[in-house]
Amino acid sequence: MNIKIENLTFFYPGNKKPSLKDINLEIKEGEIVSIFGESGSGKSTLLRLLAGLEHKGSGTIDMDGVRVLGPNSFVQPEKRGVGMVFQDYALFPNMNIEKNIAFGLNKMSNDKKKARVKEMLELVNLEVFAKKYPHELSGGQQQRVALARALAPAPGCLLLDEPFSNLDTDLQVRIRGELKEILLKAKVTTIFVTHDRADVRALADRVAVLCEGIMVNLGTVEETIDQ
Numbered sequence: 363m364n365i366k367i368e369n370l371t372f373f374y375p376g377n378k379k380p381s382l383k384d385i386n387l388e389i390k391e392g393e394i395v396s397i398f399g400e401s402g403s404g405k406s407t408l409l410r411l412l413a414g415l416e417h418k419g420s421g422t423i424d425m426d427g428v429r430v431l432g433p434n435s436f437v438q439p440e441k442r443g444v445g446m447v448f449q450d451y452a453l454f455p456n457m458n459i460e461k462n463i464a465f466g467l468n469k470m471s472n473d474k475k476k477a478r479v480k481e482m483l484e485l486v487n488l489e490v491f492a493k494k495y496p497h498e499l500s501g502g503q504q505q506r507v508a509l510a511r512a513l514a515p516a517p518g519c520l521l522l523d524e525p526f527s528n529l530d531t532d533l534q535v536r537i538r539g540e541l542k543e544i545l546l547k548a549k550v551t552t553i554f555v556t557h558d559r560a561d562v563r564a565l566a567d568r569v570a571v572l573c574e575g576i577m578v579n580l581g582t583v584e585e586t587i588d589q
């Protein structure tokens with residue numbers, strides 16, 4: 363998916379200070395872009411606007427040429443072709459792994475659904491856990507389920523909010539490598555939010571650096587955080 367963000371400014375209701383100010387960013391099909399910045403810099407807000415979870419922004423967002431946010435436009439989250447992985451994974455505790463992954467596939471026939479779930483379980487290497495429940499899995503495994511669930515409907519774009527922050531350090535290192543492999547296999551345009559430079563170095567083609575709602579830098583890892 364190609365994404366174009368122009369002059370995007372956003373205030374939460376009641377705030378005097380904007381959480382995002384005049385953001386301009388173009389993302390090309392297949393790119394992996396990191397939104398990097400300290401806590402409170404506006405990273406999650408930008409993801410929420412892309413996902414359609416906030417809709418009061420000024421400026422515009424286009425996805426593959428369709429205006430999803432603008433003065434007279436708003437496309438609902440489920441119509442955007444965007445998959446999201448939240449910081450806490452937000453898995454359904456009462457559904458087994460298979461059912462969690464199948465959740466967004468309700469329009470498919472049962473046979474197709476089954477085949478797609480199998481494909482996703484293989485992609486994230488969790489075939490043997492199909493019948494287990496989220497609480498029976500480790501943090502890293504739960505994260506891979508969240509990823510499989512987000513990728514199952516073949517979204518044009520994947521949004522990840524601080525994907526590694528709930529994992530212990532050893533696991534973070536391993537999972538970064540796994541995630542990169544999965545993203546390259548899935549060939550999906552990806553935007554991931556992080557405050558951790560190591561995440562950016564391991565994953566990103568380009569980096570947008572946010573500071574107090576302003577994009578203060580944009581470029582490759584070398585041009586931005588490793589400058």
Ligand SMILES: Nc1ncnc2c1ncn2[C@@H]1O[C@H](COP(=O)(O)OP(=O)(O)O)[C@@H](O)[C@H]1O
Nearest residue numbers: 374377381399400401402403404405406407408
């Ligand atoms: N629901 C909300 N209501 C009011 N202000 C908010 C809300 N969520 C975030 N903010 C404010 O918006 C700014 C950016 O927040 P956020 O996008 O969550 O930052 P980050 O993800 O980079 O930590 C912060 O100043 C935060 O206090």
Ligand SMILES: [Mg+2]
Nearest residue numbers: 405406407523
């Ligand atoms: Mg955040």
